Amino acid sequence: MLSTLRNAWRVPDIRKKLIFTVLMLLVVRLGAAIPVPFMNKDIISSIFNSSQGGILQFLDMMGGGTFSSYSIFAANIYPYITASIIIQLLTIAIPKLEELAKGGEEGKKKINRYTRYGAIVLAAVQASGYTFGLFRQALETTNIMQTIIVILSMVAGTAFLMWIGELISERGIGNGISLLIFIGIISRLPSDIINWIRLVSIGQMSAITLILFGVVLLAIIVFVVALQEGERRIPVQYAKRVVGRKMYGGQSTHIPIKVLMAGVIPVIFSSSLLALPQTLALFSQGGVTQWIEKYLTPSGNVGIWIYSILNILLIVFFTYFYTAVQFNTVEYSKNLQQHGGFIPGIRPGRPTSDYLNKVVNRVVFVGGISLAILATLPTVMSKVFDMNINFGGTAIIIVVGVALETMKQIESQLLMRHYKGFLK
Structure with a gap:
């Protein structure tokens, strides 16, 4: 793996794609620190501290820590994934969607457009559930416009993640959506390891x-x-x-x-x-x-x-x-x-x-x-x-699988460059 990365870094075109991918992932992690406005972070922290596991910790693990900080990426990329599941299952049931799926590049573009629309709707529903359901005590809005800004901030965060994921797939290395999930999961790994070591040191584990x-x-x-x-x-x-x-x-x-x-x-x-x-x-x-x-x-x-x-x-x-x-x-x-x-x-x-x-x-x-x-x-x-x-079996498989798929894409890019060299 290290030799593949070293060889890929020597190829200018692949090096640009690697740098672009890393910078996009860095932007995502920086965006995860931007809080949603008009939300009391102290109340949100107290809700998490009093939950002691369960739904909140599970959703926070799936979101890469953006849920507990209630950042603009709190809804994460999962509305897009859920929308893609629904659309792909509907292509079996609805003949028109099946025709679009088999209609070449133009049909795929329309399917992707429908998936994005569905993701926006699901993100709005999810943001409303978080804001008016679990965290309604933390909501500090005084008028309807401020409430709309809270919801739009989270929906815009999901839309931004969709855009970043597509940019990585198009101009970078690897599958953009998978890499966004990958970076969210591994961002929690260091804190989990430190917590396990601390529990062993104090005798609780x-x-x-x-x-x-x-x-x-x-x-x-x-x-x-x-x-x-x-x-x-x-x-x-x-x-x-x-x-x-x-x-x-x-x-x-x-x-x-x-x-x-x-x-x-x-x-x-x-x-x-x-x-x-x-x-x-x-x-x-x-x-x-x-x-x-x-x-x-x-x-x-x-x-x-x-x-x-x-x-x-x-x-x-x-x-x-x-x-x-x-x-x-x-x-x-x-x-x-x-x-x-x-x-x-x-x-x-x-x-x-x-x-x-x-x-x-x-x-x-x-x-x-x-x-x-x-x-x-x-x-x-x-x-x-x-x-x-928090770093369970699902997370491990996603991390290892995405890493392997990304390495294979890098290897295929290297192989293409070698073939071009032979043709010259």
């Missing part, structure tokens, strides 16, 4: 427990890397054909079926959906919030198991869903047949499509279940060992 938890986290990182890099290779043979006086084909290759074609997207989508009912609970106080905290969050004795089961099911579902979107076995079979390719022992056409579908389903099942278990294991362990762990 066993050193053996901390070491055991560290070993589990290291094992999860190793397994995530193995899952990301693992693939099933299906052999492909191309038939020989004569065109004029030349003979083409006859070579052997393979189809790489990745264990995790969807990457960390299933984990991000699952965590976003599981945070949705907790966000909606902030509209009201009392029984509804207590019920959701007890049954739908990792802080509840019953909720830890319900949350874990739902997390596993959603991760497996989105793994299958995104793999089906990315790898269409019918289209792949047709393209293979048109170019004279075939899988040894399998007839071209429908049998090839069925075989590919069977292999993909088996590989994706293993990858989805493994990913779901790895995402849930630290959450369950933190409850069993009674440890206040």
Whole structure:
């Protein structure tokens, strides 16, 4: 990894993209320190201090600490992610959206526009829930215009994050939205480590427990890397054909079926959906919030198991869903047949499509279940060992997965530059 970064830094074009990406992420972290106006920060701090875990800490972890400081990025990028989930699921149900999704670059632009509109609406709903629900005691507005400014500040923060994410994807290195989540998560890691060390030093946490938890986290990182890099290779043979006086084909290759074609997207989508009912609970106080905290969050004795089961099911579902979107076995079979390719022992056409579908389903099942278990294991362990762990399994998988995907993009950029050099 270090040698790849060193080689990338020597290429002026890639160096500019790396610098641009780092500067954009720095802007995001600076923006996270800008508070929302007309909100009493002392009251917000007292609400967090009295909560002692639960919904608030979970949402703060998902937001990278912007929730507890109630900055303009308090709603974070998750309204955009939720909107993209809704739009992509609607493309299956609504024929017009499906046509747009298959309509090339112009169709994708329209889909992205609808996603942005949906994200703005969800951000406004989320900002209203925070301001008029949980933190209504901290609201210090004297007229309707000041109240509108509070909501608009948070909606503008989400819109700004969407813009930064798209800029990084277009002009920088890596997926912009994933990197925004990545930087938010790792920003909490140093304070968590310091807190664990402090708890061990004062005797509130066993050193053996901390070491055991560290070993589990290291094992999860190793397994995530193995899952990301693992693939099933299906052999492909191309038939020989004569065109004029030349003979083409006859070579052997393979189809790489990745264990995790969807990457960390299933984990991000699952965590976003599981945070949705907790966000909606902030509209009201009392029984509804207590019920959701007890049954739908990792802080509840019953909720830890319900949350874990739902997390596993959603991760497996989105793994299958995104793999089906990315790898269409019918289209792949047709393209293979048109170019004279075939899988040894399998007839071209429908049998090839069925075989590919069977292999993909088996590989994706293993990858989805493994990913779901790895995402849930630290959450369950933190409850069993009674440890206040903000940096859970979902966060680890997102951080490792985004880092791997970004490194692969850097490597592909380097490879493109080498090919250009050979062509010259």
